[in-house]
Amino acid sequence: MAMTITEKILASHAGKTSVAPGDNVWVDVDVLMTHDVCGPGTIGIFKKQFGQNARVWDAEKVVIIPDHYIFTADPHANRNIDIIREFAKEQKLPYYYDVGTENYKGVCHIALAQEGHNRPGEVLFGTDSHTCTSGAFGMFSTGIGNTDAAFILGTGKLWVKVPETMRFEWTGTFPPYIMAKDILLHVIGDIGCDGATYRTMEWAGDAVYNFSMEERMTLCNMAIEAGGKNAVIEADDVTYDYLKGRTDKKGTVHHSDPDAKYCFNKTYKADELEPVVAQPHSPDNRALARECKDVKLDRSYIGSCTGGKITDFIAAAEILNGEKVKIDTYIVPATVDVEQALRTETIDGKTLAQIFEDAGARIGEPSCAACLGGPKDTFGRTHGTEVVISTTNRNFPGRMGSKQSSVYLASPYTAAASALTGYVTDPREFIPARV
Amino acid sequence: MKKKIQGRAFVLGNNIDTDQIIPAEHLVYSLSDPEESKNYGKFALSGVPTEASGLPQGKIPFVDEGQYQSQFKIVIGGSNFGCGSSREHAPACMEIAGVQAVVAESYARIFYRNSIDGGFFIPLESKQPLANEIKTGDQLTIDLEAYTLTNETQNKTYPLNSLGEVIDIIEAGDIFEYARKSGLIPS
Numbered sequence: 001m002a003m004t005i006t007e008k009i010l011a012s013h014a015g016k017t018s019v020a021p022g023d024n025v026w027v028d029v030d031v032l033m034t035h036d037v038c039g040p041g042t043i044g045i046f047k048k049q050f051g052q053n054a055r056v057w058d059a060e061k062v063v064i065i066p067d068h069y070i071f072t073a074d075p076h077a078n079r080n081i082d083i084i085r086e087f088a089k090e091q092k093l094p095y096y097y098d099v100g101t102e103n104y105k106g107v108c109h110i111a112l113a114q115e116g117h118n119r120p121g122e123v124l125f126g127t128d129s130h131t132c133t134s135g136a137f138g139m140f141s142t143g144i145g146n147t148d149a150a151f152i153l154g155t156g157k158l159w160v161k162v163p164e165t166m167r168f169e170w171t172g173t174f175p176p177y178i179m180a181k182d183i184l185l186h187v188i189g190d191i192g193c194d195g196a197t198y199r200t201m202e203w204a205g206d207a208v209y210n211f212s213m214e215e216r217m218t219l220c221n222m223a224i225e226a227g228g229k230n231a232v233i234e235a236d237d238v239t240y241d242y243l244k245g246r247t248d249k250k251g252t253v254h255h256s257d258p259d260a261k262y263c264f265n266k267t268y269k270a271d272e273l274e275p276v277v278a279q280p281h282s283p284d285n286r287a288l289a290r291e292c293k294d295v296k297l298d299r300s301y302i303g304s305c306t307g308g309k310i311t312d313f314i315a316a317a318e319i320l321n322g323e324k325v326k327i328d329t330y331i332v333p334a335t336v337d338v339e340q341a342l343r344t345e346t347i348d349g350k351t352l353a354q355i356f357e358d359a360g361a362r363i364g365e366p367s368c369a370a371c372l373g374g375p376k377d378t379f380g381r382t383h384g385t386e387v388v389i390s391t392t393n394r395n396f397p398g399r400m401g402s403k404q405s406s407v408y409l410a411s412p413y414t415a416a417a418s419a420l421t422g423y424v425t426d427p428r429e430f431i432p433a434r435v
Numbered sequence: 436m437k438k439k440i441q442g443r444a445f446v447l448g449n450n451i452d453t454d455q456i457i458p459a460e461h462l463v464y465s466l467s468d469p470e471e472s473k474n475y476g477k478f479a480l481s482g483v484p485t486e487a488s489g490l491p492q493g494k495i496p497f498v499d500e501g502q503y504q505s506q507f508k509i510v511i512g513g514s515n516f517g518c519g520s521s522r523e524h525a526p527a528c529m530e531i532a533g534v535q536a537v538v539a540e541s542y543a544r545i546f547y548r549n550s551i552d553g554g555f556f557i558p559l560e561s562k563q564p565l566a567n568e569i570k571t572g573d574q575l576t577i578d579l580e581a582y583t584l585t586n587e588t589q590n591k592t593y594p595l596n597s598l599g600e601v602i603d604i605i606e607a608g609d610i611f612e613y614a615r616k617s618g619l620i621p622s
Contacts, residue, residue: 074463077463146523148552194450227543374460398458398482
């Protein structure tokens with residue numbers, strides 16, 4: 001039977017030769033990831049259901065990455081780190097990336113990739129909706145709640161309804177001012193916040209295959225903002241080049257069959273895309289950046305799993321190089337590796353960190369930070385009626401802290417260009433040489 | 436599983452995301468400590484913008500100041516209810532506040548799945564938009580055998596979609612009880 005990548009991965013993990021959309025199957029789990037916000041709840045349920053002395057099904061397959069509420073004085077948040085630390089010790093988990101040690105990584109979805117936990121053909125569940133990011137490696141990955149995660153901790157299995165697949169093919173070449181974020185915001189504007197509910201978003205086409213792993217991760221990261229169960233991009237040489245030195249496991253490369261069934265199949269022309277934003281208060285409230293040029297901003301925020309990777313900061317630095325920001329500008333590297341890259345990557349002989357500091361931006365410590373508001377003392381969190389342009393993933397009311405603030409979602413190019421003018425700005429105004 | 440659920444309605448609009456259901460700053464409390472977890476009830480639905488809280492009038496707090504339980508046992512939503520984060524604190528906070536059922540046009544899948552697998556409350560789908568029909572405070576009865584919702588205040592009855600295959604998990608109580616009954620994990 002003809003199958004898509006996602007169907008093939010689920011079939012192989014359910015011990016079946018084939019599956020079809022709508023089938024309920026129990027799959028064997030390769031990796032379970034949790035963090036400081038959902039880990040304590042997951043551990044509580046695991047102990048209640050399987051006993052105080054229960055052992056996890058396979059310590060090698062559990063990854064715990066504290067990343068959400070790290071640099072805060074909130075006593076409950078800090079207590080939660082103690083709970084996951086204690087659990088990792090008790091269960092002898094080799095992949096626990098502790099806060100305050102040189103093993104600390106930062107935002108879980110990026111850390112999973114950097115540490116070699118994303119491998120083609122595998123099944124990964126995580127207690128975070130942006131777990132779909134890992135689909136960039138040609139694997140099945142999706143977000144789950146504490147109960148499902150506790151079930152996996154005890155059994156190594158979970159039931160899954162096989163999703164239908166939507167295929168988004170991009171032909172041609174993206175213009176140099178377009179980033180993966182623009183593509184996502186464009187597509188979510190097309191299909192709406194629930195346009196991919198219960199479905200897989202499969203990205204295809206030469207324009208997509210030309211992307212680096214970081215840009216592919218951005219592309220898969222926001223499937224959840226369209227309601228998607230998972231996103232996937234076929235693994236190829238780009239994938240394996242990234243994996244070199246990060247994991248010894250080979251994984252399995254799956255291809256969608258030419259006659260596989262899709263519930264949606266659309267071809268887009270990459271050359272025609274213009275910089276896009278999502279206006280408040282929904283990721284599907286699409287507009288072109290140039291259409292919002294009169295929107296006055298208070299803040300620009302560049303960070304998170306969606307827009308806080310090395311590629312994202314190189315893009316922002318290209319725009320900010322030698323300029324001064326007109327509004328408060330926050331730079332939050334997703335991980336420690338990204339933070340280090342800010343001090344080693346250079347443009348015109350200056351490091352990215354130097355460029356940001358010279359431009360008047362503030363650099364924070366690697367974590368989720370204000371992407372989701374968080375405790376009151378979180379770096380970059382909104383507290384009033386701020387109008388923010390942000391490279392993060394969600395702009396529902398209150399997402400960045402204050403219910404009264406308004407958030408425009410945009411690419412790092414657009415967020416950086418807007419920082420220089422204080423208004424939503426099409427980045428083409430600042431990168432004429434590349435247009 | 437109860438065959439009938441009765442209670443007063445709390446009406447919300449479309450795309451009620453998990454940050455509106457439970458703002459991220461509150462995700463620090465323990466869910467397993469019964470006393471500490473009351474904080475989740477206290478802040479349930481506190482992220483909904485004031486004017487959209489308790490439609491059509493708005494400005495109605497879901498939980499009164501100083502309380503952790505709501506006077507509203509049934510939440511009515513529009514499309515894509517529970518979108519956003521995978522945080523199980525979202526269905527959990529609603530249960531702690533006393534919610535027994537949500538009736539929405541459609542759900543975001545992680546929220547729907549969490550509600551069922553965790554056994555927090557019953558997420559039902561209406562066949563038509565109800566957020567413009569029902570007013571916050573109306574007295575409702577859900578019949579889980581006939582799959583209907585009756586607005587006792589307005590004397591109107593609406594059809595609901597059947598729960599389908601997930602009813603086995605709901606009847607068992609949660610995914611663990613379901614797995615024990617099916618022999619997937621030892622009882």
